Amino acid sequence: MKVTVVTFRDIFQSEAQELDRFGEEYRKMSAVVFLDKNDASKAGIKDGSNVLLESDNGRVVVVARLSEDSHPGLAFMPNSPWSNRLIPAETDETKIPSFKNISATVRVTSDGVPTVEDLLREMVS
Amino acid sequence: MAVCTGCSLLCDDIEVSIDGRRITKTKNLCRKGFGRYRSLSSDRSVPKVDGKQVGIDAAISRAAEMLRDAKRPLLFGWSCSTLEAQRKGIELAKRTKAIIDDTSSICQGEIVEMVIRGEIPTCTLDDVRNYGDTLIFWGCDPSSSHPRHMSRFSYFPRGEKLQRGHEEDRTAFLIDIRASPTAKILSGNFVQIPPGGDADLIDAMLAVLDGKIPRVRDKKAMIAMMNTLKKADTGVIFPGLGLAYSLRGRMDRLKALVDRLNEYTKYNVIPMVGHYNMRGFNQLLFDETGFINRVSFADGIDHGPMYSVVEASKSCDLAMVVGSDPISSLPAGIAKALARVPMITLDPHRTLTTELSRVVIPTALSGIEAGGSALRMDGVRIGLDPIVKSEYPSDEEALSMILGAI
Numbered sequence A: 001m002k003v004t005v006v007t008f009r010d011i012f013q014s015e016a017q018e019l020d021r022f023g024e025e026y027r028k029m030s031a032v033v034f035l036d037k038n039d040a041s042k043a044g045i046k047d048g049s050n051v052l053l054e055s056d057n058g059r060v061v062v063v064a065r066l067s068e069d070s071h072p073g074l075a076f077m078p079n080s081p082w083s084n085r086l087i088p089a090e091t092d093e094t095k096i097p098s099f100k101n102i103s104a105t106v107r108v109t110s111d112g113v114p115t116v117e118d119l120l121r122e123m124v125s
Numbered sequence B: 001m002a003v004c005t006g007c008s009l010l011c012d013d014i015e016v017s018i019d020g021r022r023i024t025k026t027k028n029l030c031r032k033g034f035g036r037y038r039s040l041s042s043d044r045s046v047p048k049v050d051g052k053q054v055g056i057d058a059a060i061s062r063a064a065e066m067l068r069d070a071k072r073p074l075l076f077g078w079s080c081s082t083l084e085a086q087r088k089g090i091e092l093a094k095r096t097k098a099i100i101d102d103t104s105s106i107c108q109g110e111i112v113e114m115v116i117r118g119e120i121p122t123c124t125l126d127d128v129r130n131y132g133d134t135l136i137f138w139g140c141d142p143s144s145s146h147p148r149h150m151s152r153f154s155y156f157p158r159g160e161k162l163q164r165g166h167e168e169d170r171t172a173f174l175i176d177i178r179a180s181p182t183a184k185i186l187s188g189n190f191v192q193i194p195p196g197g198d199a200d201l202i203d204a205m206l207a208v209l210d211g212k213i214p215r216v217r218d219k220k221a222m223i224a225m226m227n228t229l230k231k232a233d234t235g236v237i238f239p240g241l242g243l244a245y246s247l248r249g250r251m252d253r254l255k256a257l258v259d260r261l262n263e264y265t266k267y268n269v270i271p272m273v274g275h276y277n278m279r280g281f282n283q284l285l286f287d288e289t290g291f292i293n294r295v296s297f298a299d300g301i302d303h304g305p306m307y308s309v310v311e312a313s314k315s316c317d318l319a320m321v322v323g324s325d326p327i328s329s330l331p332a333g334i335a336k337a338l339a340r341v342p343m344i345t346l347d348p349h350r351t352l353t354t355e356l357s358r359v360v361i362p363t364a365l366s367g368i369e370a371g372g373s374a375l376r377m378d379g380v381r382i383g384l385d386p387i388v389k390s391e392y393p394s395d396e397e398a399l400s401m402i403l404g405a406i
C-alpha cells in the first residue's frame, strides 16, 4: 500500500528519549507508524503487526498502530532514527531535509523491528 | 526556583527538592521536563578515546590534538548549550578555521532568521499572555512539543488585558496535517491541511483578504476565520516545524501573509523553537557574523548552504558535536556520511553520536548541574543556576579547556 509518511513529535517519546535512547521504552515509542484504520484493513495490517516501510531512500521495519482519527493515505511516524531511514539524504538548494512529506509503501512483514544497536551497526557498515 | 531546559520555554518556576544527587520531589514540571530532570541519573556519558574509558583530561587533550590537525573541521550542535558555552564555541570555530552550524540549519532556521533580522515583527511570550487575543498555531503541536506553552503564556492564562482567558477573550486556531493533542483542545478551530498544503492555504487566506473567493473546500469557514483574524487586537502566529519544512525556500509567502495581516492590526511571529537555546546560538552568531547559522571561518567569514550540516557532513575531515545527536536526528544517508568522519562529542548523555565518536567528553547537564544563561524562544534571556554538583565540566568549561590545549 502506498502512503505519505509525515513525522511528528510525541511527548511520551520525548520523555523516553530524555531517559534512555538505548532503552526498550524509547524503541517502543519510536519504531511505530500510525495508519488509517480503513487503509490498514484493506492492506491486511492489524494493530500491532510488524510492517516494512520502504521509500526511495531506505527501508525500516516498525510496529503498526491504527489511529482513532481517520487520515486516509497518510502514515504518521514519531521523528526518530527509525523514521530517518526513510528520509531522503538528497535535499533541494535550501539544504533542509524533507522530514514531513515522504512517499513510501507499507506491507506486513515477519521481520523484526531493529534495535538502536542494529541501526548503528548498519550505519557504519 | 530552578529552570527547566527541556524545551525553549525555559520554565523558571520549577521547584525541586534534592537529597544529595537524587531528586526527591519536583513541582510545575511537565512530563517532558520531568524526563529531563530524571535524566540526571540515567545513561550518562563517560570520557572515552577510541572506545576506551579514559580520564577527562586525556579526552580533552586528544580532542585538542584532533582539532589542531584537522584541515576542515565542522563544529555542530549548540542548541542545548548555554550562551556562555556558545560564545566559546564560536571562538573555537574562529581559532580552528572551522565551519560552524547548529540544529536550526535542519529545522526552523529560515523563520528564526527573519525574526532576528527584523524582517517580520515579533514580541515576547509575556506580551502574548497579556495582550495576545488571536493566536495561530501553525504546523506545531504545543501540547506535545512545548507542553506548558498554552498554560503559561498563550491560551489559558489570564493577562493584563485579557481577564477572561480562553473562555471569552482569546481565540486560537490550529493549522496542521495531523489531528494532534493540540487539535483536540482547539477542535472548533482546527484547520486540517494536506502535507505540503501550507502555501495553498496562505494563498487562500490572502485571497479572502483581497475580497476574492478562496479556492478551498470549506469557503465559509475560511472566510469566518479571516474575519476573526482581521478583528484581532493583537495577533500572534506560532510557526512550528510543519510550516518550516513545508514552506522551506519560500518563506516570503509567510512574510506576505504577516505583512498583509499587519495592515489590519498588529500581528507578531514567535517561532516554536525546540531546543532550549537554539535561539541564543542564532542570535550570538548573527551578532558576530551577520548570519544565524552555516558559517565558515576558513577564510574570514563566509556563509552559505555548503556550510550546512547536511553538506559539511560530507566534506569535513573532523566533526565536533556539542550537545546534539545528529546520528539520530539526521536522515540516515547523511548520518552515514557523518559516521565516516572522526567525531568528538560533548554530551551529558550516551547518544547514538557518542557511540560512534572517537572522543567522548561528558559534560554537566545545564540548568541542573551547570549555570549560565540562555534565550527563550522569544529571545528573552533566562539565567540558569545549578542545583546539584557534577563531576564533569560544563560545556563552557570543557570548551575553555580545549581552547587552552590547542
Ligand code: SF4
Pocket (backbone or CB within 6 Å): B004, B005, B006, B007, B008, B009, B010, B011, B028, B029, B030, B031, B032, B033, B034, B146, B147, B148, B149
Ligand atoms: S514546557 Fe518545556 S521548559 Fe517548561 S517544564 Fe516542560 S519541558 Fe520544561
